[in-house]
Amino acid sequence: MADKARILFTGLNSAFFNMGLDEAILESVAAGSCPPTLRFYGWTPSAISLGYFQGIHEEVDTQACREKGVDIVRRITGGGAVFHDTEVTYSIVIPEGHRLAPDSITDSYAILCAGIVEGLAILGVGSEFVPINDIVSAGRKISGNAQTRKKGCLLQHGTILLDVDVEKMFSLLMVPKEKAKGKLIEDVKARVGSLSAILGRPVGFTETASALEEGFVSALGLDPVREEPKEEELALAHRLAEEKFSRSWWVHKR
Amino acid sequence: MRIETMGKPEGCKLLRVSVELSDPAGSDSLIGWISVRGDFFAVPEEGFEALEKSLSGVRVRDLAEVFETQARKLGIKTLGISGQALQSLIEGNFHGR
Numbered sequence: 167m168a169d170k171a172r173i174l175f176t177g178l179n180s181a182f183f184n185m186g187l188d189e190a191i192l193e194s195v196a197a198g199s200c201p202p203t204l205r206f207y208g209w210t211p212s213a214i215s216l217g218y219f220q221g222i223h224e225e226v227d228t229q230a231c232r233e234k235g236v237d238i239v240r241r242i243t244g245g246g247a248v249f250h251d252t253e254v255t256y257s258i259v260i261p262e263g264h265r266l267a268p269d270s271i272t273d274s275y276a277i278l279c280a281g282i283v284e285g286l287a288i289l290g291v292g293s294e295f296v297p298i299n300d301i302v303s304a305g306r307k308i309s310g311n312a313q314t315r316k317k318g319c320l321l322q323h324g325t326i327l328l329d330v331d332v333e334k335m336f337s338l339l340m341v342p343k344e345k346a347k348g349k350l351i352e353d354v355k356a357r358v359g360s361l362s363a364i365l366g367r368p369v370g371f372t373e374t375a376s377a378l379e380e381g382f383v384s385a386l387g388l389d390p391v392r393e394e395p396k397e398e399e400l401a402l403a404h405r406l407a408e409e410k411f412s413r414s415w416w417v418h419k420r
Numbered sequence: 421m422r423i424e425t426m427g428k429p430e431g432c433k434l435l436r437v438s439v440e441l442s443d444p445a446g447s448d449s450l451i452g453w454i455s456v457r458g459d460f461f462a463v464p465e466e467g468f469e470a471l472e473k474s475l476s477g478v479r480v481r482d483l484a485e486v487f488e489t490q491a492r493k494l495g496i497k498t499l500g501i502s503g504q505a506l507q508s509l510i511e512g513n514f515h516g517r
């Protein structure tokens with residue numbers, strides 16, 4: 167039998183609000199006031215999100231970000247730095263102990279990433295889950311995912327690239343000294359894929375998010391109800407954006 | 421002596437390690453403090469600082485074992501990082517690798 171799930175499409179928002187809303191949804195699901203929740207969203211302005219354990223000055227050219235109007239936010243999840251530009255981002259929150267949130271982090275990545283693989287198949291893109299947390303199409307990474315467990319809930323969020331500007335990405339990220347920037351850009355171009363490049367046509371946010379919704383519902387066996395975030399969630403998201411995710415003590419934590 | 425090292429040991433994510441060691445630096449050195457950054461996962465994330473702190477006073481040669489013991493004691497699940505990887509990265513530095 168399918169499990170009830172709330173589906174949210176929350177549009178394009180700032181990095182700080184986006185991370186605030188993911189955490190606010192986790193609070194709602196943890197409190198039992200909402201069922202498992204799947205959310206699709208985008209970022210404006212463009213932003214770099216850092217993994218919880220990354221050192222900001224080791225990963226990001228903060229001055230270049232300032233000059234180009236790119237926000238920097240630290241996630242509550244581990245993983246690597248992500249340049250959020252032309253992409254669809256999703257988050258999913260499920261209580262621990264639910265059949266979709268087993269104890270093993272590795273197993274739960276595989277279970278939840280099946281939704282992305284199925285969504286990409288609906289778009290005509292063959293892909294596979296590659297542990298620990300990537301989805302690869304024809305040898306190229308097309309989606310990265312990160313997960314945490316808090317307050318008795320699993321939160322996983324991740325991105326699916328619609329298009330990628332590798333040069334811009336590397337103007338914002340720190341490049342290891344031992345690698346020549348040009349060589350690194352070529353390496354990354356060979357290793358990173360986008361839906362538009364794979365399908366040979368522009369692929370938009372709505373088309374992709376809808377296919378992913380269908381993919382998650384089918385692969386995870388969900389009984390979906392499209393809703394809007396609750397007022398309390400929005401209020402908490404704004405508060406977390408203001409008091410945590412945009413603050414130096416959090417962003418510069420490491 | 422302070423050592424800065426980084427690497428992506430097999431089965432791990434990118435790990436960046438800063439560590440203060442007693443002189444002379446070697447596997448018998450005591451860790452004064454250690455800071456680990458990188459792409460790895462540790463849940464709960466907030467517990468990782470306590471794990472780092474618990475490694476102060478540990479000999480480099482014991483780091484792999486103590487890291488895993490302390491992670492278990494603190495209830496921290498890790499992915500993409502291991503005590504053995506940290507110990508190898510630091511010891512690799514002694515051997516000029």
